[in-house]
Amino acid sequence: MKVSILDPKLDERLADADRRFAGIEEALASPEVIASPDKLRELGRERSHLEPIVSVGGELRSTLKEHEGALELIEESDDPEMSALAHEETVELAQRIEVLSVQMKELLVPRDPLADRPAVMEIRAGTGGDEAGLFAANLMRMYRLFAESQSWKVDLMNVSEGIPGSIKEAIFTIRGRGVYGRLRYESGVHRVQRVPATESSGRIHTSAATVAVLPEAEEVDLQIDPNDLRIDVFRSSGPGGQSVNTTDSAVRITHLPSGLVVSCQDEKSQLKNKGKALKVLRSRLLDHMIAESQSERARERRTQIGTGDRSAKIRTYNFPQSRVTDHRIGLTLHRLSEVLDGDLEELVTALRLADQEERMEAEDG
16 A cells, blocks of 8 residues: 655645634734724634644645554554554545545635525436427436535426426536535436436437526625516416416516526416526526636636536436446446435535635636
């Protein structure tokens, strides 16, 4: 087993944080800072930011030293029992080093201010006809089950159904801790390869559905001029045009400057549907603003949609091989049924870590 070492760039960043933290500690004790409430507050905030970095960094370094010592013990000991215990310890320490390294990177990468926002998720059937609609329903179920496993709340905004068991479009909000930060990488085209139930010759068909994940916008994020909106009301309807209720409770809002259109008919109250539709519209506009800002700074990354263009194929769900492949990070899992049953943790974590790696490299560059 080789000695675990600290990544040089990570080591350098940690050393910088240690030096700055020591400097702040010294400054906070000086009479000049104590006499200045503004300076005291500013240094206090910076200290709060650096403290977990210094703490985790210190534990990481001490664990690396323990790991090195355990390896030396294995090489020098003539006692088989002692060597076996030391080997067991090295395995545990290596796992701890990996966990601490991930924590360290998360602490060093600037936090996304939108990460803790609820996520507005939009799923639409793409190419593939009815099969695409059935796959879109599979994806909706997958995300709802994942949300349940995280104790997140799902609030349905609007759904347009196709043939039984399929959807043309679904819009829902997921609320909970860190939702947008974890689900944002699901945006893009999801492709499915399988034999449709209606296919008698057993040929594999390829269909697709698009997923858009937007941070829920708050009124303070952007103001919408009421004069820029056209609001239409109509009767909610189910599959095949079947009336859900007899009042004009469904709402369609058109944002005239951008041409964005949002419909909502999930609630029986016209006022509630209007409120939900405005939330979705505000989130789409915020997403568009973020995409433009990222484009200007040339910060598109391979693990994200970046510009808001949803045309990039990000993941393939292959039923014959029980395989899920995320094309952005080259990760393949051979447990399709578990993933579709909401077990997305490995995918979500791998995408988040890949994004952090790229952001750290971009900062170092």
